[in-house]
Structures are given as structure tokens and as C-alpha cells.
Amino acid sequence: QKEVEQDPGPLSVPEGAIVSLNCTYSNSAFQYFMWYRQYSRKGPELLMYTYSSGNKEDGRFTAQVDKSSKYISLFIRDSQPSDSATYLCAMSAGPGSARQLTFGSGTQLTVLP
């Protein structure tokens, strides 16, 4: 079993829809949770960062972490065609091992105009 599980999709939604992307994990030591966006043939770019449980909002994006369920989510409101990309969740255990991120396999999202 992988430490981080992520549905690979592909996920296709109409423009304006609310998108929900999720990851589950098994390592209870994970404290830092991130979402990266990766456009085709580009490197991943950090989209959202969350420490421990709770919610964080940034514009149309909301990241949620539920450590009790070992479940994290990324919500995209009013999705746009420019949001079409692969979304990778990533997590690490803390400063001592912050250099090592464990990634999900990514969910491919297409937002149709």
C-alpha cells in the first residue's frame, strides 16, 4: 500500500463547476500538506500549503486537512479552463524530514469551456 493515495482521474468538469480533489494517507506523522499544480510538460508549482488540520482559503482555492481521518482535499470554485492540469498532493512529517516530500500520483483535471 502506498503512503499517499490519490485518484488519478481523469476528471472532466464544465466551466464554473466546483471541483473536489482528494488524497488519503497512512503515515500519522505527516504534518505539512501541500497541493501542487502541474501543467503539461512543466514542473509542479506549489498551489496551497497547510500545516496540521484545518482549512485554508486562497482565492478560488480551499485546502482542507482532516488528520483524524488522514484525508486532505482541495476545492476549486468557479473552475476555469486554465485550471486544467494535473494536481498533486504532497506531505511531509516535519522540519526534520521536511526535505522529503511524499507525493500522490496526481489527478488529471480538465475544465471544459
Add this chain to the structure above:
Amino acid sequence: GAGVSQSPSNKVTEKGKDVELRCDPISGHTALYWYRQSLGQGLEFLIYFQGNSAPDKSGLPSDRFSAERTGGSVSTLTIQRTQQEDSAVYLCASSLARISGQETQYFGPGTRLLVL
């Protein structure tokens, strides 16, 4: 400003040949990472350099893989006697900023390696 750059962007090689992949991190970033991304897989950590400390090589899959970082800047990932299963996108990232102890990693565009 200049981001992380990698070269070549694409590399096709024959099984058994050696390849070198290059990474130029963001100027001033002390930490440098190499990852491998295979089709349908997440990013697999390979190696980490931090300043002048000994590198963390715990992710290297075999002794055919090695990496160096010269002068605390440019890094080269070398794969000897390449195998078909080495075909993947090799991503480099660098970091400086710490957010509550977590380093923010900035990724390059990757080198797409195909071993025939």
C-alpha cells in the same frame, strides 16, 4: 526572474549507455532535490543536497544512479548503464524559504528520458 532550469529537455538513449542530466537551481537557493516521475506515478524522491552537508541519497534506486553538486550550485544526475525502466521525467527542485520549518520547493521543467 530566472527559475530552475534543466537540460536537456528531452533525451533519447540506448539501453546500456550512460546519461547526464543537468540542473541549474535558483540563485541563492541552498537546497536542491532530484525526483523521478514515471507515467501514472507520483514524484519519487531520489537525492537531496543542502549546502555543504553530505547529500541524502536514500532515494536513489540503485548504484547506477549518482549525483553531484558543484560549488553549491549546479547539479548533475548521472545514470550509468541505462535500463528501459529508467525512462521517466527527471525533475529538479531548489528551495530557500522556510515556512514554519517547511521548505518551499520550486521545480524545473524536467528532463524527459527515454531509454530504447
